Amino acid sequence: MTAATKSTLTYFKWAFIVTIIGLILGGYLGWQMTGTVSGTATIFFICAVLAVLEISLSFDNAIVNANKLKDMTPEWQHRFLTWGILIAVFGMRIVFPLLIVVIAANVGPWTAMVMAATEPDRYAQIMKDAHLPIAAFGGTFLMMVGLSFFFDHEKDVHWVRWFEEKIATYSSIKGIEIAFVLIIMLVFSRIIANSADPALGPEAANVFFSSAIWGLLTFLLVEVLGGILDRSQQVLEGAAKGGFGAFLYLEVLDASFSFDGVIGAFALTSNLFIIAIGLGIGAMYVRSMTIMLVEKGTLAEYRYLEHGAFYAILILSVIMYVQSLVHIPEVITGLGGATLIGISLWSSIRYNKRERAHEVEAKKTAAI
Numbered sequence: 001m002t003a004a005t006k007s008t009l010t011y012f013k014w015a016f017i018v019t020i021i022g023l024i025l026g027g028y029l030g031w032q033m034t035g036t037v038s039g040t041a042t043i044f045f046i047c048a049v050l051a052v053l054e055i056s057l058s059f060d061n062a063i064v065n066a067n068k069l070k071d072m073t074p075e076w077q078h079r080f081l082t083w084g085i086l087i088a089v090f091g092m093r094i095v096f097p098l099l100i101v102v103i104a105a106n107v108g109p110w111t112a113m114v115m116a117a118t119e120p121d122r123y124a125q126i127m128k129d130a131h132l133p134i135a136a137f138g139g140t141f142l143m144m145v146g147l148s149f150f151f152d153h154e155k156d157v158h159w160v161r162w163f164e165e166k167i168a169t170y171s172s173i174k175g176i177e178i179a180f181v182l183i184i185m186l187v188f189s190r191i192i193a194n195s196a197d198p199a200l201g202p203e204a205a206n207v208f209f210s211s212a213i214w215g216l217l218t219f220l221l222v223e224v225l226g227g228i229l230d231r232s233q234q235v236l237e238g239a240a241k242g243g244f245g246a247f248l249y250l251e252v253l254d255a256s257f258s259f260d261g262v263i264g265a266f267a268l269t270s271n272l273f274i275i276a277i278g279l280g281i282g283a284m285y286v287r288s289m290t291i292m293l294v295e296k297g298t299l300a301e302y303r304y305l306e307h308g309a310f311y312a313i314l315i316l317s318v319i320m321y322v323q324s325l326v327h328i329p330e331v332i333t334g335l336g337g338a339t340l341i342g343i344s345l346w347s348s349i350r351y352n353k354r355e356r357a358h359e360v361e362a363k364k365t366a367a368i
Helices: 013-034 037-057 059-069 074-104 109-118 120-129 131-150 161-169 176-193 202-237 244-265 272-296 305-322 330-367
Strands: none
Touching: 013 037, 013 272, 037 272, 059 074, 059 244, 059 272, 059 305, 074 109, 074 120, 074 244, 074 272, 109 120, 109 272, 120 131, 131 161, 131 176, 131 202, 131 305, 176 202, 202 244, 305 330
């Protein structure tokens, strides 16, 4: 079956299967935890809400993944969509929260796992206390991803033309996006240091700044390492484009997108296993959306869809920075990104209609 003949529902077959299995597991876990029908229904509902939360936060993730995947070799596309989803589901939704507790509480991995099962409230508190460095790291990485898209001298398609054309004129200045991010980091560090909030202050500012620096370094190292690895692969394989370097970039990008969802999930439940089920279901839909976008060529058909995703990434990065000062509900983050992507899709459809109208008019003129 070709991409042209496959229906949209076909792409979501595995996502539907995982949804059914996940919700059954959620219901079983709810019964084991509460022993009541109402308790089971509550856990079932939380799993469903977490899945929706992950999907709403990851629309832009799927679009950016598709943009990178379309330039990768079929072999590496397959590896990302198989190994990558395993890393995304089990690594970011289970191992990552455990790793945070291991580092923050200075305990062993098994102790962290036992804490997640037997002391979920204490586990959740440790995760929430680690929000500042996570927001700084993830926000910085995503800000670099977004700015790198707009500060590109080869970019010739502009959605918000007056803004994007102006940015493109400065793209030839080497390191301008790095300088911009460093300024933002310094501004937020100063605000945190001078905050009257007892949870903030100079020590919190140092944590924020050092974590943000690590986020910036991670982006740069992934870019450098990816370039070296892909160049080596091209030499060895002849012309393989988008190999391990692109794979590594997408994995780190997915991790950065996942930070907000994982932390936000603890607002609904402190049970690691319920979170893993709910967010894992959502991650499968992101995978299905990514495959559909690549195979159907949706990014080429809707020319501004990619722009909407990168604007959403920039806004998400700013929100993650602001969350170091005040709490912003995850529903606002998700709806904001989805709204931008929806507007970019609408703009793309309008553009396509205008182009078809011009083509019809040109044919009529030529016939005369």
